[in-house]
Amino acid sequence: MTTSKQVLGLYKSLLEKAYKFDNYNFREYAKRKVSDSFRMNKDVKDENEIKNLYNEGINQLAMLDRQTTISKMFTFDKLVVEPLRKHH
Amino acid sequence: MMFSKSVRATPFLKDACFSRAFAESIRQFSHGLPSRMASKGKDIHTSTIVEPPKVQPPEGSTISLKSSSRDDSMFGTRPIYLDVQATTPTDPRVLDKMLTFYTGLYGNPHSSTHAYGWETEKEVEKARAHVAELIGADPKEIIFTSGATETNNMVIKGVPRFYKKTKRHIITTQTEHKCVLDSARHMQDEGYDVTYLPVNSEGLISLDDLRKAIRKDTCLVSIMAVNNEIGVIQPLKEIGEICREHKVFFHTDAAQAYGKIDIDVNDMKIDLLSISSHKIYGPKGAGACFIRRRPRVRLEPIITGGGQERGLRSGTLAPPLVCGFGEAARLMKEESKYDRAYIDRLSEKLKKGLLSIPSTQFNGSTNPKYQYPGCVNVSFAYIEGESLLMALKDIALSSGSACTSASLEPSYVLHALGADDALAHSSIRFGIGRFTTEAEIDYVINAINERVEFLRKMSPLWEMVQEGIDLNSIEWSGH
Numbered sequence: 001m002t003t004s005k006q007v008l009g010l011y012k013s014l015l016e017k018a019y020k021f022d023n024y025n026f027r028e029y030a031k032r033k034v035s036d037s038f039r040m041n042k043d044v045k046d047e048n049e050i051k052n053l054y055n056e057g058i059n060q061l062a063m064l065d066r067q068t069t070i071s072k073m074f075t076f077d078k079l080v081v082e083p084l085r086k087h088h
Numbered sequence: 089m090m091f092s093k094s095v096r097a098t099p100f101l102k103d104a105c106f107s108r109a110f111a112e113s114i115r116q117f118s119h120g121l122p123s124r125m126a127s128k129g130k131d132i133h134t135s136t137i138v139e140p141p142k143v144q145p146p147e148g149s150t151i152s153l154k155s156s157s158r159d160d161s162m163f164g165t166r167p168i169y170l171d172v173q174a175t176t177p178t179d180p181r182v183l184d185k186m187l188t189f190y191t192g193l194y195g196n197p198h199s200s201t202h203a204y205g206w207e208t209e210k211e212v213e214k215a216r217a218h219v220a221e222l223i224g225a226d227p228k229e230i231i232f233t234s235g236a237t238e239t240n241n242m243v244i245k246g247v248p249r250f251y252k253k254t255k256r257h258i259i260t261t262q263t264e265h266k267c268v269l270d271s272a273r274h275m276q277d278e279g280y281d282v283t284y285l286p287v288n289s290e291g292l293i294s295l296d297d298l299r300k301a302i303r304k305d306t307c308l309v310s311i312m313a314v315n316n317e318i319g320v321i322q323p324l325k326e327i328g329e330i331c332r333e334h335k336v337f338f339h340t341d342a343a344q345a346y347g348k349i350d351i352d353v354n355d356m357k358i359d360l361l362s363i364s365s366h367k368i369y370g371p372k373g374a375g376a377c378f379i380r381r382r383p384r385v386r387l388e389p390i391i392t393g394g395g396q397e398r399g400l401r402s403g404t405l406a407p408p409l410v411c412g413f414g415e416a417a418r419l420m421k422e423e424s425k426y427d428r429a430y431i432d433r434l435s436e437k438l439k440k441g442l443l444s445i446p447s448t449q450f451n452g453s454t455n456p457k458y459q460y461p462g463c464v465n466v467s468f469a470y471i472e473g474e475s476l477l478m479a480l481k482d483i484a485l486s487s488g489s490a491c492t493s494a495s496l497e498p499s500y501v502l503h504a505l506g507a508d509d510a511l512a513h514s515s516i517r518f519g520i521g522r523f524t525t526e527a528e529i530d531y532v533i534n535a536i537n538e539r540v541e542f543l544r545k546m547s548p549l550w551e552m553v554q555e556g557i558d559l560n561s562i563e564w565s566g567h
Contacts, residue, residue, distance in 0.1 A: 021180075024525075025169070025177065025523035025524070025525065026177075026180055026523065028523075028525045028527075029522060029523050029525075030180075033426075036426070063180070063181060063184050064180075066184060066187075067180035067181075067183065067184055070180075070183070071180070076166060077164055077165050077166040078163070078164025078165070078166060079163075079164045079166045079167070079168055079528075080163055080164055080165065080166065080167065080168060080482045080483075080531065081163065081164075081168060081525070081527045081528050081531050082163060082164045083162055083163060084161075084162055084163060084164060
């Protein structure tokens with residue numbers, strides 16, 4: 001059984017990873033996609049479906065882990081809409 | 089320098105003296121922009137170096153080009169990407185899939201004697217199924233190619249050549265992509281007849297014209313699904329009915345439409361369909377062709393050899409590209425509702441923001457049924473599109489197809505709509521995709537508003553219009 005604590009933990013780690021994209025557009029998309037996906041499925045009650053969604057989320061977390069690492073390896077100039085942070 | 093070249097080609101600026109002044113002010117103006125493209129050609133990989141803003145309004149001008157509401161040293165320098173009709177960024181999920189083929193799964197999918205071949209082949213077939221699913225086709229009907237251009241060539245040259253003994257006529261439209269028009273021209277040289285259907289002011293073909301154009305020896309009708317410059321959706325279903333009724337093959341170039349609008353090849357009676365991978369966040373260098381099996385469509389292959397892909401396109405497949413393409417197609421299907429709602433919303437916002445500028449015109453259809461929202465083509469009267477693009481170095485835009493953007497010719501698509509030279513010259517295409525953000529759209533609306541106002545203040549034509557002079561009544565001298 002998947003507990004709501006596990007789901008919340010997954011949400012938190014997915015969002016944390018999403019913030020790690022160096023590419024502005026990918027970062028914004030990942031943030032939006034993670035929060036929208038959880039919001040879209042917040043009324044799911046079926047035990048099996050929750051389990052499937054949870055497993056899917058775990059796969060996505062692994063993908064985000066790999067892709068954010070790659071994104072940090074190849075960085076480009078910041079976009080004109082991106083505020084520059086003084087210290088990285 | 090590029091600027092003087094564009095000014096020379098400007099039809100508006102008949103007065104040499106003025107054009108020099110114009111070129112000068114543009115030059116100063118672009119110097120005023122803080123090193124937008126300064127990194128061009130060198131070290132784009134390095135982290136950002138913040139340069140002090142060198143914002144200088146052009147001499148004698150009272151207005152500043154730069155937004156006074158923000159300090160540019162606080163922001164990056166790389167332009168916003170708004171040219172998704174040309175190509176899209178590769179989705180990280182697609183790249184994730186592709187990397188497995190560049191690391192472990194390197195077998196040749198056509199090697200049938202060992203496990204390396206089998207595992208890759210299995211993945212390729214999965215990708216084929218994903219690509220087919222999005223258009224309601226059977227996986228066996230999908231042929232992988234190197235892109236939509238190859239597919240279009242393969243179809244337009246291949247089908248008429250196969251049926252050349254009895255059929256010698258091809259029908260297409262004036263607003264097709266260059267690769268279709270060029271292939272058609274090539275077929276004319278081989279002795280085939282080609283009819284180019286005209287379009288109305290919204291870019292749509294007339295079904296009556298099509299019906300009248302079909303002859304006894306017509307072999308193929310090729311009409312693109314979504315136009316790459318203006319985003320108009322042709323009535324595919326009606327065209328499909330007409331073609332089936334007359335037993336003519338119907339090919340549609342769906343490079344811009346695949347995954348973005350609903351296409352069902354059986355419902356729409358499409359016989360051949362071209363797909364490109366890099367327009368759906370997949371890798372560049374991959375594409376596909378749907379070729380119907382029942383009723384069977386036959387064509388003469390352009391590339392012959394080992395007999396891969398049912399003998400229609402020989403050559404070893406590129407599993408990384410093909411499987412990346414398959415993953416991109418799968419994502420397009422999975423996220424279609426989510427993406428479309430998002431693109432719709434941003435498109436609405438952009439359109440509203442741009443059309444609120446006086447003397448602007450939306451190019452395309454006003455009927456949402458015939459217009460893809462991710463493509464917004466707007467004409468800004470009394471401004472050169474190219475000079476506006478020069479002024480917009482912080483936004484990656486195009487005035488039309490990427491294939492023709494090197495030439496300063498006005499768009500042939502807009503010409504076909506009946507737009508006059510001035511409007512065709514002053515049009516800009518904005519492309520919105522999955523990765524466009526709301527902040528970018530806000531920035532673009534703001535930037536375009538400012539720069540259009542600036543360029544118009546310099547334009548003598550705009551001044552004349554403000555004074556109530558009809559520009560058509562002017563007789564230009566000196567040329």
